[in-house]
Amino acid sequence: xxxxxxxxxxxxxxxxxxxxxxxxxxxxxxxxxxxxxxxxxxxxxxxxxxxxxxxxxxxxxxxxxxxxxxxxxxxxxxxxxxxxxxxxxxxxxxxxxxxxxxxxxxxxxxxxxxxxxxxxxxxxxxxxxxxxxxxxxxxxxxxxxxxxxxxxxxxxxxxxxxxxxxxxxxxxxxxxxxxxxxxxxxxxxxxxxxxxxxxxxxxxxxxxxxxxxxxxxxxxxxxxxxxxxxxxxxxxxxxxxxxxxxxxxxxxxxxxxxxxxxxxxxxxxxxxxxxxxxxxxxxxxxxxxxxxxxxxxxxxxxxxxxxxxxxxxxxxxxxxxxxxxxxxxxxxxxxxxxxxxxxxxxxxxxxxxxxxxxxxxxxxxxxxxxxxxxxxxxxxxxxxxxxxxxxxxxxxxxxxxxxxxxxxxxxxxxxxxxxxxxxxxxxxxxxxxxxxxxxxxxxxxxxxxxxxxxxxxxxxxxxxxxxxxxxxxxxxxxxxxxxxxxxxxx
Amino acid sequence: xxxxxxxxxxxxxxxxxxxxxxxxxxxxxxxxxxxxxxxxxxxxxxxxxxxxxxxxxxxxxxxxxxxxxxxxxxxxxxxxxxxxxxxxxxxxxxxxxxxxxxxxxxxxxxxxxxxxxxxxxxxxxxxxxxxxxxxxxxxxxxxxxxxxxxxxxxxxxxxxxxxxxxxxxxxxxxxxxxxxxxxxxxxxxxxxxxxxxxxxxxxxxxxxxxxxxxxxxxxxxxxxxxxxxxxxxxxxxxxxxxxxxxxxxxxxxxxxxxxxxxxxxxxxxxxxxxxxxxxxxxxxxxxxxxxxxxxxxxxxxxxxxxxxxxxxxxxxxxxxxxxxxxxxxxxxxxxxxxxxxxxxxxxxxxxxxxxxxxxxxxxxxxxxxxxxxxxxxxxxxxxxxxxxxxxxxxxxxxxxxxxxxxxxxxxxxxxxxxxxxxxxxxxxxxxxxxxxxxxxxxxxxxxxxxxxxxxxxxxxxxxxxxxxxxxxxxxxxxxxxxxxxxxxxx
Numbered sequence: 001x002x003x004x005x006x007x008x009x010x011x012x013x014x015x016x017x018x019x020x021x022x023x024x025x026x027x028x029x030x031x032x033x034x035x036x037x038x039x040x041x042x043x044x045x046x047x048x049x050x051x052x053x054x055x056x057x058x059x060x061x062x063x064x065x066x067x068x069x070x071x072x073x074x075x076x077x078x079x080x081x082x083x084x085x086x087x088x089x090x091x092x093x094x095x096x097x098x099x100x101x102x103x104x105x106x107x108x109x110x111x112x113x114x115x116x117x118x119x120x121x122x123x124x125x126x127x128x129x130x131x132x133x134x135x136x137x138x139x140x141x142x143x144x145x146x147x148x149x150x151x152x153x154x155x156x157x158x159x160x161x162x163x164x165x166x167x168x169x170x171x172x173x174x175x176x177x178x179x180x181x182x183x184x185x186x187x188x189x190x191x192x193x194x195x196x197x198x199x200x201x202x203x204x205x206x207x208x209x210x211x212x213x214x215x216x217x218x219x220x221x222x223x224x225x226x227x228x229x230x231x232x233x234x235x236x237x238x239x240x241x242x243x244x245x246x247x248x249x250x251x252x253x254x255x256x257x258x259x260x261x262x263x264x265x266x267x268x269x270x271x272x273x274x275x276x277x278x279x280x281x282x283x284x285x286x287x288x289x290x291x292x293x294x295x296x297x298x299x300x301x302x303x304x305x306x307x308x309x310x311x312x313x314x315x316x317x318x319x320x321x322x323x324x325x326x327x328x329x330x331x332x333x334x335x336x337x338x339x340x341x342x343x344x345x346x347x348x349x350x351x352x353x354x355x356x357x358x359x360x361x362x363x364x365x366x367x368x369x370x371x372x373x374x375x376x377x378x379x380x381x382x383x384x385x386x387x388x389x390x391x392x393x394x395x396x397x398x399x400x401x402x403x404x405x406x407x408x409x410x411x412x413x414x415x416x417x418x419x420x421x422x423x424x425x426x427x428x429x430x431x432x433x434x435x436x437x438x439x440x441x442x443x444x445x446x447x448x449x450x451x452x453x454x455x456x457x458x459x460x461x462x463x464x465x466x467x468x469x470x471x472x473x474x475x476x477x478x479x480x481x482x483x484x485x486x487x488x489x490x
Numbered sequence: 491x492x493x494x495x496x497x498x499x500x501x502x503x504x505x506x507x508x509x510x511x512x513x514x515x516x517x518x519x520x521x522x523x524x525x526x527x528x529x530x531x532x533x534x535x536x537x538x539x540x541x542x543x544x545x546x547x548x549x550x551x552x553x554x555x556x557x558x559x560x561x562x563x564x565x566x567x568x569x570x571x572x573x574x575x576x577x578x579x580x581x582x583x584x585x586x587x588x589x590x591x592x593x594x595x596x597x598x599x600x601x602x603x604x605x606x607x608x609x610x611x612x613x614x615x616x617x618x619x620x621x622x623x624x625x626x627x628x629x630x631x632x633x634x635x636x637x638x639x640x641x642x643x644x645x646x647x648x649x650x651x652x653x654x655x656x657x658x659x660x661x662x663x664x665x666x667x668x669x670x671x672x673x674x675x676x677x678x679x680x681x682x683x684x685x686x687x688x689x690x691x692x693x694x695x696x697x698x699x700x701x702x703x704x705x706x707x708x709x710x711x712x713x714x715x716x717x718x719x720x721x722x723x724x725x726x727x728x729x730x731x732x733x734x735x736x737x738x739x740x741x742x743x744x745x746x747x748x749x750x751x752x753x754x755x756x757x758x759x760x761x762x763x764x765x766x767x768x769x770x771x772x773x774x775x776x777x778x779x780x781x782x783x784x785x786x787x788x789x790x791x792x793x794x795x796x797x798x799x800x801x802x803x804x805x806x807x808x809x810x811x812x813x814x815x816x817x818x819x820x821x822x823x824x825x826x827x828x829x830x831x832x833x834x835x836x837x838x839x840x841x842x843x844x845x846x847x848x849x850x851x852x853x854x855x856x857x858x859x860x861x862x863x864x865x866x867x868x869x870x871x872x873x874x875x876x877x878x879x880x881x882x883x884x885x886x887x888x889x890x891x892x893x894x895x896x897x898x899x900x901x902x903x904x905x906x907x908x909x910x911x912x913x914x915x916x917x918x919x920x921x922x923x924x925x926x927x928x929x930x931x932x933x934x935x936x937x938x939x940x941x942x943x944x945x946x947x948x949x950x951x952x953x954x955x956x957x958x959x960x961x962x963x964x965x966x967x968x969x970x971x972x973x974x975x976x977x978x979x980x
Contacts, residue, residue, distance in 0.1 A: 027621075027624075029556070029557045029617070029621065030557075030561060030564070030617065030620050030621075031557045031559045031560070031561060031608065031617070034557035034558070034559060035557075036554070036555070036556050036557065036621050037554060037555040038554055039552035039553065039554045039636065042552075042553050042554045042555055043552065043553070045555075046553065062529035062532075062533065063529065063532050063533070063536065064526070064527060064528055064529045064532045065526070065527040065532055065535075065659065066519070066526050067519045067520075067521045067524035067525075067526065067657060068524070068610070068641055068643065068657050069521045069524060069580070069657070070521070071520060071521060072587065072596055073595065073596075074520070075587070075596060076594075076595050076596050082596065087586060087587065087588075088585060088586055089585065089586070089587065090559070090582045090585060090608070091582060091583065091584040091585065091586075091587065091598055092580045092581060092582050092583075092610065093581065093582075093583045093584065093598065094581040094583065095578060095579065095580060095581065095645040096577055096578055096579070096581075096645065097562065097565070097577065097579065097581065097609070098577075104566075105563065105566050106562055106563075106565060106566050106572065108581055108583065108607055117598055118521065118580070119587070120558070120582065120610070127519070127520065127521070130520055131517075131519065131520075131526050134517075146529065150641075151558055151640075151641065153558065155585040155586065167557060167558050167559070169555065
């Protein structure tokens with residue numbers, strides 16, 4: 001099966017699409033731009049959700065659910081927000097269909113026109129802040145720390161599975177605070193949660209930083225982000241956390257009384273990650289044989305494949321495999337046995353490689369005699385023969401090793417493709433091969449736009465806690481207060 | 491706070507609405523018919539979801555995600571389905587807004603009209619069977635056992651929080667099988683899962699049965715259901731499981747090759763429960779003081795309230811409460827301490843009663859001296875003084891006792907309000923006070939409609955495994971093969 005996957009070198013974009021389809025993660029649906037997330041892909045999302053959800057709850061957040069629809073007038077209330085979002089969205093104008101005159105099909109009932117059109121939420125700041133208005137009166141009601149797991153719709157013209165789809169699944173946190181300081185701290189704290197999650201669960205190193213004004217979320221004062229490097233050297237924005245100032249509180253008139261009885265607008269943040277992370281996961285780690293999944297989010301961590309000829313040998317194998325399976329399960333490892341008798345082992349090996357199952361155990365008649373197991377790891381594609389004794393300890397530590405090896409490999413890749421440049425000519429030449437570029441920039445939107453026009457690269461972020469070395473903009477020579485990260489991006 | 495809740499006897503419907511709002515479960519939003527599920531209500535839903543999701547996975551199902559939108563033409567493909575669903579739904583006709591000429595607000599961009607309108611899913615059979623067409627070729631691809639957790643929209647004219655809202659959250663299982671027998675077995679099995687869940691988690695006894703033709707799901711061959719009795723004697727349909735025959739496979743041309751290479755249409759089921767279950771939970775158990783929640787789904791199982799005067803006493807209490815808290819948490823009990831110093835204990839007691847927290851522990855200075863705790867249980871509103879030693883064992887067994895007591899109480903209530911009637915006059919008289927009526931019916935839609943018109947009662951279901959005693963229809967005197975359940979319903 002893996003043979004049908006285009007190689008990364010040949011065509012990275014086609015390789016990605018091949019993998020998503022052939023590994024059974026997702027597919028395009030009959031509705032333009034909307035995907036079907038298949039069981040294997042959804043299971044990956046569930047694992048990601050469950051880890052994130054716990055992290056949100058451990059930091060004091062609660063889940064809630066707000067309406068799918070947003071009245072059109074709400075979008076117009078926050079001026080910058082509407083500019084950023086209102087253009088491409090799904091608009092509900094009617095609430096009823098009727099049979100056509102010939103009775104053979106359906107048409108929109110013109111009598112059932114909504115007084116005010118409803119927008120399918122592209123993000124929920126407006127409907128949520130309209131709700132918070134009733135929840136917040138005093139400083140005692142703050143902070144308000146809600147998260148929502150939901151589907152959202154943005155009518156994208158060019159879509160790609162997971163990376164950019166009209167409908168996608170995400171979480172959006174929306175918090176309300178009594179002070180600017182507390183809201184900024186919250187936005188930074190949640191960026192930290194995302195960085196932690198990317199590092200420890202997805203095995204993806206990310207740069208944390210602040211967006212420039214031109215890349216900022218519509219309605220935000222500051223947009224913090226995590227940026228990951230894909231294997232083609234492009235950047236992928238993997239999560240954002242916004243300090244919204246008092247913008248939405250002003251737009252929806254949400255005030256609170258302080259301890260001293262003074263009325264002031266509430267301070268806000270919002271933050272989100274989406275099914276786009278699945279795209280990041282694939283492009284950061286996978287290879288020409290298929291997916292390579294970090295054990296901590298893999299839907300299946302271990303597959304056991306008995307090598308047998310005929311029913312009798314299979315029977316003998318089965319009890320043996322079951323014993324290993326339950327010893328692994330006792331250690332909390334997800335495992336299945338594939339004893340299908342209509343497929344060759346080689347075919348199965350290729351299939352699990354394609355699906356990125358971290359560890360494969362193969363057991364043949366000779367292994368039973370010798371008390372051994374063949375253990376193959378997906379990340380390095382290496383094999384070893386180990387004793388069946390303490391197999392669960394061996395596999396447990398192997399899974400931990402794969403997890404950290406994948407992170408280190410991705411980190412090494414990023415370091416090897418991160419360049420400090422001072423010459424614009426050098427930048428223009430090197431950017432063709434991808435990578436992150438630490439360069440000085442004069443801080444103006446004009447320079448940023450010019451560089452984008454000439455190189456297709458943008459400022460991915462102004463790194464947090466990075467080197468504060470001052471310098472001169474590589475293009476204009478004007479002063480710069482610190483190096484920023486330039487890259488082409490998804 | 492509880493004083494503001496209308497009593498059940500006074501106005502059951504208002505009592506329900508009061509509770510939902512005052513206990514902080516949900517509220518109406520700015521979008522007509524759509525609710526906001528508040529954190530406390532959503533936490534209840536999360537607990538229900540997690541129990542159900544495990545039950546689905548334990549019975550071999552996997553989760554997936556299908557598009558929110560359904561092309562209009564899909565709805566017309568299954569003739570009965572469209573009759574049942576197409577009328578009231580949210581129709582997306584455009585994909586872009588633009589600024590109005592004065593630049594002050596937004597309007598639909600007439601240039602951005604969709605070629606084919608999209609319907610926000612009222613249920614997903616059509617889009618899913620259009621997808622299954624590509625997933626199923628041979629008997630080896632069957633059974634296909636998918637579930638989806640999603641939001642759906644039905645443009646209801648009269649809405650009530652949780653019970654009937656335009657948008658609601660639910661799960662919808664959609665399975666595909668090689669034989670009729672297997673599909674019927676699946677539909678019945680999932681009905682069993684729902685019954686089990688209602689009984690063991692929600693503490694609600696339900697009658698399992700089959701719907702009459704007039705109450706059947708649009709497109710189903712048979713609709714199985716669970717019906718619960720509310721405290722006003724009305725029935726609430728709490729979950730349905732449909733045997734869809736080959737109807738959707740025919741409509742979307744989904745065929746499979748059998749082992750012998752014969753092509754045939756695939757057999758289908760679908761089944762779902764929704765946030766409506768929260769409404770059932772409230773109306774089955776709660777009282778005039780507020781919610782009464784079964785411990786197994788309660789967002790919070792135990793609250794500890796220190797009774798103190800001044801900061802010094804509070805400090806003394808705090809360590810003590812923390813010790814009890816951690817011993818309870820070690821037993822897997824969810825617990826919080828409420829040591830807010832700006833509220834009287836009496837106020838707190840009423841608040842947790844309103845929220846239906848199953849167990850309340852109150853600890854005063856005298857308790858510390860005596861090594862005792864005051865334990866109050868929400869279901870019976872009784873209190874006892876117990877020793878602090880082995881408090882976690884006491885509370886654990888108390889929670890189990892509350893869970894079973896709530897079930898037994900609801901079962902007793904149902905039994906006391908279930909009547910076997912043979913006279914239509916007696917039926918007409920008694921139905922005014924609510925209850926379930928086991929009566930003979932001639933099996934015709936005409937008689938059913940007439941009874942509904944005259945009494946507002948419908949056949950809730952033809953019970954499965956019930957008494958097979960034959961008899962004569964209470965209205966027409968025509969033969970009946972078994973008693974059915976009549977009731978007024980939500």
